[in-house]
Amino acid sequence: MRAIRQYEFGPAETLRHEEVPAPEPGAGQVRVAVSAAGVHLLDTTIRAGVGGGPFPLPALPMTPGREVAGVVTALGEGVEGRWLGARVVAHLGRASGGYAEAAVVDASSLHALPGHVSEEHAVAMIGTGRTAVGVLRVAEPTADDVVLVTSAAGGLGALFVQAAKAVGAKVVGAASTAKLDLVERVGADVAVDYTRPGWAEGVGEVTLVLDGVGGEQGRAALELLGVGGRIVLFGWSAGAPTRLDTGDLYRLGITAAVAVGPRMTRGTSLRGLEEQSLAALAEGRLTPMTTVFPLRDAARAHAALEGRATTGKVVLRP
Secondary structure (H helix, E strand, O other), X not given: OEEEEEOOOOOHHHEEEEXXXXXXXXXXXXXXXXXXXXXXXXXXXXXXXXXXXXXXXXXXXXXXXXXXXXXXXXXXXOOOHHHOOOEEEEEOOOOOOOOEOEEEEEHHHOEEOOOXXXXXXXXXXXXXXXXXXXXXXXXXXXOOOEEEEOXXXXXXXXXXXXXXXXXXXXXXXXXXXXXXXXXXXOOOOEEEEOOOOOHHHHOOOEEEEEEOOOHHHHHHXXXXXXXXXXXXXXXXXXXXXXXXXXXXXXXXXXXXEEOOHHHHHOOOOHXXXXXXXXXXXXXXXXXXXXXXXXXXXXXXXXXXXXXXXXXXXXXXXX
C-alpha cells in the first residue's frame, strides 16, 4: 500500500509518498481501508519538530495523521464481527498512521457512518467537529448575540458561523480577502477582511468573540466587545495568543474563557463530543467545508494549510 512517511523533522518536503507493508490489526483493533484522512494544523507543527501541545513529538520514521474514515477490512482478536465491512470514522488519539491507504484503529474508537454521510465530511467532524462542539458548549451563543468569528473560512470557523446562525445570532465573519465570498455562503451576515489595516473600525460592537487566530487580529476583535461581552479562546494560528490581562477585563467589563484543554470535556468526554458532532452532521445541522488533496500531495496540503491558502477542513484522499 501507499503511505506518507516522515524520516526527519522539518519543512513540508520531509513528507514522502512511499510503498509500505499494510498494517495488521492486533487484539482489539481493526484495519480500515482509508477513504479520507484529516489534516490538522497540529500535524504541521509536529512535522516541523515543534514540541508542546497535547501530543509529544513521535519517534521517527512515522506516518502522520490521526483522523480516518473508510471501510473495515480486517479484524483483530476479540473484535465483534459486525464491524467487518462497516463504513466507519475514528480519531486515533495519540496514535498516528492516518496518511495512508490503510490504517490500524482501536475498535473502541470506531463510529459507524450512516449511508448518506460521506467519509470526507465524517473525517472533518471527528476531530475538528468535536472541537467545535466543545467550544460552543463554553460559548453558548444565543439569539441576542452579535458573534464575531475570526478565521471564519477555516474548518472551525465555518462551523461556528453555521451554529451561531442556527440559534438566531447575528454573525460577523472575519477572513482574508479571497475567502470573503465563502464566509457569506456559509451564512455570515457580514464578512470583513481582517488582513486589511483598520479592519475592525467598521464592524461595530459585538457581544461574543470566538477566537482561534490570536495575535493582532485577536486583540482587535477583543476591543470590539461591549460591556458584558465575552471572548472564547481556542488557539492562535497567527503564532501568538491574543494578548489580554485582568486590566482588560476590568476596563472593558468583559469575560474571557479558554475553551480547549480540560474545560472542553467537563461533564462529557472526547467520545461524547465526537458523538454530538457526528449527530449534527447526520441531521444536517452542521456541514463542514473541506479542501481535498490526493494522498500523494500531503506535502502540498501541509504547505497550503500553513500558508492559509485553504478553506475549511483539509482532507487527504488516497
